[in-house]
Amino acid sequence: MSRKRALISDAFNLKKRKNGTEQFGATAAEEGPADIKSSLEYLMTLFPRKLFNDALPQIVLKHQLYSIHSDRTLVDKELNKMRERGDLLMFQLGFDAEAFGLVFTSDYKAKVLVGEEGKTTQTTVERFLEKVVTVCTDLSFTKDKMLKEFLFTDSEITQLVKSGVLTVRDAGSWWLSIPNSGKFTKYFIKGRKAVLNMVKKSKYGEVLKAEIEERRTNSQVKFHMKYHIHDIVGAELVESIPTTSGTLLRFVDS
Amino acid sequence: MLGFLTARRAGLDDPLRLRRAESTRRVLGLQLNPDRDVDRIHGNGINTIDIEAVEGRYMLSGGADGVIVIYDLENFSGKLQYTCKAVCTIGRSSRYVHKFSVETVQWYPYDTGMFVSSSFDKTMKVWDTETLKPAEVFQFEGNVYCHHLSPIARKHSLIAVGTTNPKIQLCDLKSGSRIHILQGHRAEVLSVRWSPRYEHILATASADSKVKVWDVRRASGSLFTLDQHNGDKSKASSEAVNTAHNGRVNGLCFTGDGLYLLTTGTDDRMRLWNSATGENTLVNYGKVCNESRKRLQFTVSRGCSPEFVFVPCGSSVAVYTLHTGELVTMLRGHYNNVDCCEFHPDYQVSSSDLSPNNLGAQAVKFVLLLFCCCLVKHSACVDRIGSS
Numbered sequence: 001m002s003r004k005r006a007l008i009s010d011a012f013n014l015k016k017r018k019n020g021t022e023q024f025g026a027t028a029a030e031e032g033p034a035d036i037k038s039s040l041e042y043l044m045t046l047f048p049r050k051l052f053n054d055a056l057p058q059i060v061l062k063h064q065l066y067s068i069h070s071d072r073t074l075v076d077k078e079l080n081k082m083r084e085r086g087d088l089l090m091f092q093l094g095f096d097a098e099a100f101g102l103v104f105t106s107d108y109k110a111k112v113l114v115g116e117e118g119k120t121t122q123t124t125v126e127r128f129l130e131k132v133v134t135v136c137t138d139l140s141f142t143k144d145k146m147l148k149e150f151l152f153t154d155s156e157i158t159q160l161v162k163s164g165v166l167t168v169r170d171a172g173s174w175w176l177s178i179p180n181s182g183k184f185t186k187y188f189i190k191g192r193k194a195v196l197n198m199v200k201k202s203k204y205g206e207v208l209k210a211e212i213e214e215r216r217t218n219s220q221v222k223f224h225m226k227y228h229i230h231d232i233v234g235a236e237l238v239e240s241i242p243t244t245s246g247t248l249l250r251f252v253d254s
Numbered sequence: 255m256l257g258f259l260t261a262r263r264a265g266l267d268d269p270l271r272l273r274r275a276e277s278t279r280r281v282l283g284l285q286l287n288p289d290r291d292v293d294r295i296h297g298n299g300i301n302t303i304d305i306e307a308v309e310g311r312y313m314l315s316g317g318a319d320g321v322i323v324i325y326d327l328e329n330f331s332g333k334l335q336y337t338c339k340a341v342c343t344i345g346r347s348s349r350y351v352h353k354f355s356v357e358t359v360q361w362y363p364y365d366t367g368m369f370v371s372s373s374f375d376k377t378m379k380v381w382d383t384e385t386l387k388p389a390e391v392f393q394f395e396g397n398v399y400c401h402h403l404s405p406i407a408r409k410h411s412l413i414a415v416g417t418t419n420p421k422i423q424l425c426d427l428k429s430g431s432r433i434h435i436l437q438g439h440r441a442e443v444l445s446v447r448w449s450p451r452y453e454h455i456l457a458t459a460s461a462d463s464k465v466k467v468w469d470v471r472r473a474s475g476s477l478f479t480l481d482q483h484n485g486d487k488s489k490a491s492s493e494a495v496n497t498a499h500n501g502r503v504n505g506l507c508f509t510g511d512g513l514y515l516l517t518t519g520t521d522d523r524m525r526l527w528n529s530a531t532g533e534n535t536l537v538n539y540g541k542v543c544n545e546s547r548k549r550l551q552f553t554v555s556r557g558c559s560p561e562f563v564f565v566p567c568g569s570s571v572a573v574y575t576l577h578t579g580e581l582v583t584m585l586r587g588h589y590n591n592v593d594c595c596e597f598h599p600d601y602q603v604s605s606s607d608l609s610p611n612n613l614g615a616q617a618v619k620f621v622l623l624l625f626c627c628c629l630v631k632h633s634a635c636v637d638r639i640g641s642s
């Protein structure tokens with residue numbers, strides 16, 4: 001949109017980038033909206049597939065994107081656009097009201113169908129994936145909706161819960177979920193706690209990001225260190241401070 | 255900046271645009287002013303401040319010890335170094351002083367002859383500024399968390415009062431009656447705010463996580479309840495509906511034009527709502543630290559081009575851009591927790607007060623940029639713009 005007059009906020013250049021050519025330390029480059037998909041794909045590569053024997057699709061948490069892009073509202077808008085197009089699925093992971101998991105639809109469908117090979121629940125799950133997941137972008141479903149809109153019977157709903165595609169949320173409503181994701185949640189929470197402790201136990205409760213990425217991970221941390229760092233920065237469990245030696249992560253006491 | 259000045263001189267731009275540009279520039283350059291200070295009268299923390307709307311000259315402050323002080327912000331001494339003097343005080347020695355901490359103070363919107371204060375001693379007092387005696391005392395059954403007088407009301411003179419009782423009382427200044435009650439909340443009401451756009455619209459926030467918008471002319475209940483998921487039940491973690499936050503809602507603020515409403519809650523989130531439809535605009539401010547068990551007094555700038563929100567956050571004030579949610583800066587300068595902020599449209603003063611954990615801590619520190627009001631009237635010439 002071309003403007004006849006410039007916006008006042010542009011004149012004061014709210015997004016100041018003082019560094020011309022020199023960049024102190026290691027800084028993450030500012031990316032535009034089109035690059036949210038590429039940062040999603042980058043985060044997906046950090047997900048350890050071997051750990052789960054390739055049974056799980058690659059899961060990324062929504063707040064990990066906040067650690068890469070500074071404008072959260074823009075990230076939210078882009079994600080909603082992708083969800084509406086049907087490229088991306090969002091899940092309520094259960095351990096935190098604000099932690100949403102993101103999975104590419106194609107990945108999800110592929111893995112679920114592979115997992116359902118040869119089981120009795122296979123046809124119901126296939127029908128569910130086709131009819132519901134493709135059409136509806138909701139995170140949860142109520143009994144009314146399942147029975148009337150999507151025409152599933154009670155026994156079929158039980159089959160879906162058994163297969164892991166639906167998880168109980170409340171009496172008569174279910175979350176959309178990823179089958180066999182319990183292991184993921186367990187390792188994730190343990191790893192997050194371990195990484196947070198590493199930051200907390202450092203001198204002054206702060207550590208350089210570059211340094212902690214290089215550290216040897218103990219047995220509690222199963223995921224890539226960078227995966228956890230993006231998570232704790234995005235969830236604001238640590239403060240990310242730019243310094244001349246790179247980004248500093250400081251533990252936030254709340 | 256020169257571009258704006260030239261355009262104003264040549265008549266290419268509206269005068270308002272230059273004023274907005276200058277206000278925005280000042281807000282972006284806000285810093286602690288080492289030259290201005292305020293008289294230290296309060297021994298304990300300050301819970302609330304209010305700057306009068308008429309001239310922007312007098313400031314009221316209410317403290318945790320029940321003391322109320324009025325300061326004169328104007329600097330007639332001609333010197334740069336200046337301490338704002340306290341004009342008068344309702345101290346512990348006064349017969350009519352509040353027994354416990356003063357939670358809210360507010361000037362009468364039309365002149366400084368009167369102000370209203372409410373306190374944890376379960377009373378709300380309407381004071382005469384001349385004699386410093388209460389003209390009217392309203393008694394309540396529970397602690398009064400907040401009250402608010404509509405800044406634009408012409409047809410009514412109601413004071414909305416939020417107490418530990420879930421019912422909101424409307425007290426009439428003219429007749430002294432308090433029969434009008436708004437029912438709907440299920441827990442204590444932590445904050446009430448009249449809309450600066452429509453004199454009959456009132457927003458209330460409560461510890462039951464709900465924010466309700468009322469039209470006081472209606473006989474039936476609230477107009478609508480704000481829902482953080484915008485009706486999309488699938489996102490909520492349980493079947494409980496229509497909550498504005500996932501914890502207590504303790505801060506409410508309308509924007510200057512009354513089109514948007516900001517709410518803060520103890521779930522460490524701040525949300526921006528469209529005040530006409532009640533829709534959550536889904537602007538993501540990130541984690542807005544909120545540990546207050548009472549009302550959180552925060553403020554929105556008026557007259558800047560991207561509007562800014564000033565929220566007390568620990569011992570500093572966080573400044574966010576209103577519509578994009580970006581954290582612009584943190585204003586540091588206080589030694590202890592900041593309790594409330596107020597925005598002065600001419601001076602871009604963001605006065606923040608604090609509650610000390612130990613006695614004898616700072617009273618008020620001003621963050622001030624000097625400003626000359628004739629900026630808008632004379633096109634090119636700006637007498638003195640000093641920033642520190």
